Amino acid sequence: AQSVAQPEDQVNVAEGNPLTVKCTYSVSGNPYLFWYVQYPNRGLQFLLKYITGDNLVKGSYGFEAEFNKSQTSFHLKKPSALVSDSALYFCAVRDNNNNDMRFGAGTRLTVKP
Amino acid sequence: KAGVTQTPRYLIKTRGQQVTLSCSPISGHRSVSWYQQTPGQGLQFLFEYFSETQRNKGNFPGRFSGRQFSNSRSEMNVSTLELGDSALYLCASSLVWGPNTGELFFGEGSRLTVL
Numbered sequence: 001a002q003s004v005a006q007p008e009d010q011v012n013v014a015e016g017n018p019l020t021v022k023c024t025y026s027v028s029g030n031p032y033l034f035w036y037v038q039y040p041n042r043g044l045q046f047l048l049k050y051i052t053g054d055n056l057v058k059g060s061y062g063f064e065a066e067f068n069k070s071q072t073s074f075h076l077k078k079p080s081a082l083v084s085d086s087a088l089y090f091c092a093v094r095d096n097n098n099n100d101m102r103f104g105a106g107t108r109l110t111v112k113p
Numbered sequence: 114k115a116g117v118t119q120t121p122r123y124l125i126k127t128r129g130q131q132v133t134l135s136c137s138p139i140s141g142h143r144s145v146s147w148y149q150q151t152p153g154q155g156l157q158f159l160f161e162y163f164s165e166t167q168r169n170k171g172n173f174p175g176r177f178s179g180r181q182f183s184n185s186r187s188e189m190n191v192s193t194l195e196l197g198d199s200a201l202y203l204c205a206s207s208l209v210w211g212p213n214t215g216e217l218f219f220g221e222g223s224r225l226t227v228l
Contacts, residue, residue: 043219103156
């Protein structure tokens with residue numbers, strides 16, 4: 001079965017610094033990978049996805065993620081963090097066998113001024 | 114275009130009662146998924162429906178059930194509520210179902226508190 005691991009419960013960065021939120025996955029076959037963001041008392045908002053093609057994927061709000069097949073990773077990155085990026089971030093994976101989308105436990109990102 | 118609509122947004126129940134949550138997907142979307150979100154367990158997959166058929170089911174007891182109607186709207190029901198069922202229940206829709214489904218679009222959730 002497909003699964004996702006987000007090894008860090010919490011990531012703290014200073015405003016203006018680059019940020020990375022880590023994600024590794026396990027799936028049989030080709031992975032379909034996603035990042036979502038959740039603000040307090042809200043649903044999840046889609047940020048970006050990797051289906052096929054270029055390993056570097058660009059998404060909303062200046063976020064990007066790099067797919068690394070050999071390391072089975074899909075880390076979320078942003079060159080310059082904003083205070084407003086503070087939120088809960090989820091990585092998700094779906095395989096190509098009609099299985100459901102599975103989410104990681106989430107990483108709380110705090111960007112300090 | 115209206116997003117995914119979940120009702121009710123908040124509800125309080127007591128142990129032993131049952132609850133029904135409703136989800137209206139984005140117009141034209143035919144697949145609906147349900148997730149339970151709790152602080153300790155994160156996002157746990159409940160069910161996935163497409164064309165009124167349950168396509169996938171998570172590891173939850175039989176007290177949790179769902180269905181999808183011909184207009185793609187979906188409901189989930191939890192019977193004999195337990196304290197541990199307190200959670201944010203999230204519904205998500207997508208245009209189709211299968212490996213090329215793409216991203217899910219989430220509603221704001223229904224927050225259930227069981228006393």
